Amino acid sequence: MRKVEAEVNIYLTKHMTIELADGEDLDDKVWNMVIGWESRDDERYEQLLLGARLESVDTEEMNLKQKVRMAINRFDPYVLMPGHPDGAPLDEYDCLSDRISRKLTPAYTVEQIAELIGREFKRSFGEDFPLSETIHVAQWIYEYIHD
Incomplete structure (x- = not known):
């Protein structure tokens, strides 16, 4: 053994x-x-x-837009459960994910990504999302981009 x-x-x-x-x-x-x-x-x-x-996703073949979409759907701060049988349609956060992915570059730091997410959620929902609430989803996106 x-x-x-x-x-x-x-x-x-x-x-x-x-x-x-x-x-x-x-x-x-x-x-x-x-x-x-x-x-x-x-x-x-x-x-x-x-x-x-249980999620196991290979992100190598995904483009940036798909990676951002996956992270934002996973974040799901309003518990809309996109794509879940009892939840919202899979594209529920797509307009927000699209805006984030268009503005995002690989040069962004985790903190810059978190700030961008907060601004776009505020734009879409009118509610402030402080860095402390968006930093973990920003880390996911950063890792998706750099892995």
């Missing part, structure tokens, strides 16, 4: 409603839900995975 190192990235996308008590932190509650299972046989584990999507 031999030991082999492997790097595995698994993204689980699951939209759900969680009840929060006053003062309760959403991230803490979700984290505690996920790590609180004793085994995969736990019924709560099965409920979480029910209807969830």
Whole structure:
């Protein structure tokens, strides 16, 4: 038998409603839900995975517009669930993704991409999206562009 190192990235996308008590932190509650299972046989584990999507996407063959679209759909701040059977059409954020991809160049930093995303969401929805909310999706786009 031999030991082999492997790097595995698994993204689980699951939209759900969680009840929060006053003062309760959403991230803490979700984290505690996920790590609180004793085994995969736990019924709560099965409920979480029910209807969830595990994403494994090869981005090498995708153009910039497709990569931005995938990242923005994954971001989905309004929980529209584009492309999901119970959600909005797959093209729900396309006008926004198109504008971002047209303005984007490989020279953009993660922070510049995050600022661009925030400006375009404000333009489309009239709501401010601070850097703290767009930085993770900007990192995805940056990685898609540079991988």
